[in-house]
Amino acid sequence: MSDTTPAALAPAATAGTRKRRRIRASDIFDHAVLIAGSALMLIPLLMVFQMATVPDVEVIKTGPTFTIGDQLDDNFNKAMFQASGFSGENTGSRMLLNSFILGIGFAVGKIVIGMMAAYAIVYFRLRFATLAFWVIFTTLLLPLEVRILPSYEVVQKLGMLNTYQGLIIPLIASATATFFFRQYFRSIPEELVEAARIDGAGPVKFFIDILVPLSRTMIAAMFIIMFVYGWNQYLWPTMITTEEDMFTLVRGIKQITQVMEGNRIPEYGRANLLAIIAIIPPVFVVIFFQSWFVKGLMESDK
Amino acid sequence: MAQVSLNNIRKVYPNGVEAVTPSSFHIQDGEFVVLVGPSGCGKSTLLRMIAGLEDITDGTLKIGEREVNDTDPAHRDIAMVFQNYALYPHMTVRKNIAYGLKNRKTPADEIARKVAEASALLNLDEYLDRKPSQLSGGQRQRVAMGRAIVRDPALFLFDEPLSNLDAKLRNQMRIEIKALQRRLGVTSIYVTHDQVEAMTMADRIIVMNAGKIEQIGTPEEVYHRPASTFVASFMGAPPMNLLSAQARDGSVHYGDTVVTGCNGTEGQVTLGIRPEDILPDDNGPLAIHVDIIEELGAHRLLHGSIGDDRLTMHVGKDTPVSTGPVSVSVKPGAASLFHHQTGQRL
Numbered sequence: 001m002s003d004t005t006p007a008a009l010a011p012a013a014t015a016g017t018r019k020r021r022r023i024r025a026s027d028i029f030d031h032a033v034l035i036a037g038s039a040l041m042l043i044p045l046l047m048v049f050q051m052a053t054v055p056d057v058e059v060i061k062t063g064p065t066f067t068i069g070d071q072l073d074d075n076f077n078k079a080m081f082q083a084s085g086f087s088g089e090n091t092g093s094r095m096l097l098n099s100f101i102l103g104i105g106f107a108v109g110k111i112v113i114g115m116m117a118a119y120a121i122v123y124f125r126l127r128f129a130t131l132a133f134w135v136i137f138t139t140l141l142l143p144l145e146v147r148i149l150p151s152y153e154v155v156q157k158l159g160m161l162n163t164y165q166g167l168i169i170p171l172i173a174s175a176t177a178t179f180f181f182r183q184y185f186r187s188i189p190e191e192l193v194e195a196a197r198i199d200g201a202g203p204v205k206f207f208i209d210i211l212v213p214l215s216r217t218m219i220a221a222m223f224i225i226m227f228v229y230g231w232n233q234y235l236w237p238t239m240i241t242t243e244e245d246m247f248t249l250v251r252g253i254k255q256i257t258q259v260m261e262g263n264r265i266p267e268y269g270r271a272n273l274l275a276i277i278a279i280i281p282p283v284f285v286v287i288f289f290q291s292w293f294v295k296g297l298m299e300s301d302k
Numbered sequence: 303m304a305q306v307s308l309n310n311i312r313k314v315y316p317n318g319v320e321a322v323t324p325s326s327f328h329i330q331d332g333e334f335v336v337l338v339g340p341s342g343c344g345k346s347t348l349l350r351m352i353a354g355l356e357d358i359t360d361g362t363l364k365i366g367e368r369e370v371n372d373t374d375p376a377h378r379d380i381a382m383v384f385q386n387y388a389l390y391p392h393m394t395v396r397k398n399i400a401y402g403l404k405n406r407k408t409p410a411d412e413i414a415r416k417v418a419e420a421s422a423l424l425n426l427d428e429y430l431d432r433k434p435s436q437l438s439g440g441q442r443q444r445v446a447m448g449r450a451i452v453r454d455p456a457l458f459l460f461d462e463p464l465s466n467l468d469a470k471l472r473n474q475m476r477i478e479i480k481a482l483q484r485r486l487g488v489t490s491i492y493v494t495h496d497q498v499e500a501m502t503m504a505d506r507i508i509v510m511n512a513g514k515i516e517q518i519g520t521p522e523e524v525y526h527r528p529a530s531t532f533v534a535s536f537m538g539a540p541p542m543n544l545l546s547a548q549a550r551d552g553s554v555h556y557g558d559t560v561v562t563g564c565n566g567t568e569g570q571v572t573l574g575i576r577p578e579d580i581l582p583d584d585n586g587p588l589a590i591h592v593d594i595i596e597e598l599g600a601h602r603l604l605h606g607s608i609g610d611d612r613l614t615m616h617v618g619k620d621t622p623v624s625t626g627p628v629s630v631s632v633k634p635g636a637a638s639l640f641h642h643q644t645g646q647r648l
């Protein structure tokens with residue numbers, strides 16, 4: 001570290017004497033690309049937000065405009081606390097809760113199962129460990145969407161329709177986490193395992209005291225990916241949940257714009273606001289775990 | 303503290319490699335034994351079998367009075383220091399040192415006392431709350447030592463613990479480890495491929511080659527009376543000069559010159575002479591043509607040729623030297639003789 005300091009100081013010093021740095025054409029280009037990229041991402045979001053603040057009639061009449069309306073409060077109340085549908089159970093907050101249960105349950109379940117499977121494959125002299133791994137690995141080729149009908153039938157026969165287990169467990173069954181944890185465990189030096197053995201750590205102790213803490217960056221990365229993946233599930237929740245109190249946000253939003261009683265206008269404001277609310281938790285998960293993830297990466301050197 | 307005895311210990315890896323041929327030796331209580339040999343000769347394999355990290359294919363291993371062939375590493379009452387230290391990266395130094403004790407359900411106050419003792423002994427007090435990544439190589443090495451000594455094991459095992467350190471630190475740690483072992487009196491087995499480490503640290507050296515024990519002896523024995531040409535050329539830097547010579551009528555002839563006496567040997571032999579046993583001597587019987595002089599400060603190495611053979615000699619800094627022909631003699635009684643084919647000492 002110390003030998004890099006003079007080199008790092010040098011450009012700063014010359015920049016200081018010259019006061020103003022010349023702006024190069026390539027800088028302008030880089031920034032233009034970045035700005036264009038973020039605009040591409042942000043503008044639709046801002047449009048949705050704008051449309052959540054004006055009365056629904058206006059959305060139909062004029063579409064997105066540049067004026068911010070006064071309906072935000074009203075729409076927020078409707079979105080979070082007013083039920084649509086028949087049973088009165090699918091309020092925004094209920095759906096938010098369901099989404100959280102799905103996202104967290106899926107991420108945690110996947111990480112736990114994946115880690116344990118990888119642990120068995122990497123550290124135990126199982127007769128068919130490699131074969132077992134490749135069998136697990138091939139399930140990567142069979143995502144839930146491919147096996148959705150048999151999965152549905154199994155879940156239905158087990159009586160798990162409209163339950164959280166039914167929502168979460170079939171999604172967990174895939175190899176991604178096992179694969180990543182296996183690769184990671186194989187990069188942990190053999191000596192560490194041996195040192196722990198000599199230190200009297202049995203298989204369970206080694207897993208909990210050494211492997212889990214060492215894998216925390218990996219766990220954080222997995223959690224980000226899996227939570228967002230679980231949160232954004234649409235097809236499976238749509239099939240498996242028919243009762244409105246089990247709806248997740250992603251699935252429920254669609255329901256709102258579909259409800260057309262008589263000649264009422266769909267509740268665009270409410271749906272738009274819910275869409276924005278649905279984005280917030282994944283964004284926070286990414287922001288929170290990312291900093292943790294980077295910190296972990298810098299601190300530990302296997 | 304314990305004696306260790308190996309009886310015809312052998313290792314065949316599942317892929318059929320016989321890494322250690324049947325080997326036997328006995329280590330005394332409190333002895334510091336160094337296993338030395340070139341890369342791939344099976345030193346680590348032997349050590350790891352003693353540690354219980356590798357299964358023993360054949361033979362019996364005793365630590366103390368107990369046969370431990372099938373005992374788990376945790377229950378062999380050993381501690382091991384690894385080449386890359388193998389510290390737990392997510393634990394502080396304190397926790398690293400305490401982990402083995404904690405797993406053995408040692409009471410917390412005793413753990414605290416033992417960790418404090420070890421860290422005082424190893425000058426680790428100010429680092430106890432750091433993570434291994436915030437330590438230098440030498441400090442990590444000391445933490446690894448600390449982890450080994452807190453457990454008061456019967457046997458220390460070291461697998462090339464100093465090879466990741468720079469030369470200066472290596473010399474320093476070498477002395478520290480040796481002093482610590484003396485002080486604690488724990489039987490130790492130390493693996494290295496560095497013959498200087500072997501010479502300086504060992505009570506006894508075990509020289510291995512290709513899975514076989516070539517010689518077991520004190521550093522003096524191994525250096526001055528090597529059991530084979532392999533040991534002669536492996537131990538010592540620069541290695542022993544090996545010349546092919548003729549034994550007849552009770553003396554060894556190199557060309558037409560009588561170099562040293564011998565008894566009971568006739569015919570072709572390999573003559574081994576340490577570089578420092580070749581003395582410049584204006585009336586000496588051998589003539590060397592020196593072509594390179596290596597200046598090492600305290601002494602010099604002269605490399606030259608004699609007949610068709612290459613030869614190295616070692617002279618003090620006060621001896622005047624120059625390239626070109628030099629007359630030398632061999633220190634009486636210093637030459638070793640080996641069988642010219644098997645390489646075994648005669």
Ligand SMILES: Nc1ncnc2c1ncn2[C@@H]1O[C@H](COP(=O)(O)OP(=O)(O)OP(=O)(O)O)[C@@H](O)[C@H]1O
Pocket residue numbers: 315316317319320321339340341342343344345346347348495
């Ligand atoms: N797990 C293994 N499976 C098969 N062969 C092995 C295994 N480990 C080591 N060997 C072989 O056994 C022999 C001895 O290896 P070992 O690691 O004991 O050597 P070493 O003397 O410690 O060498 P170094 O000084 O390089 O560490 C080598 O030929 C090596 O290729």
Ligand SMILES: [Mg+2]
Pocket residue numbers: 345346347
């Ligand atoms: Mg080795």
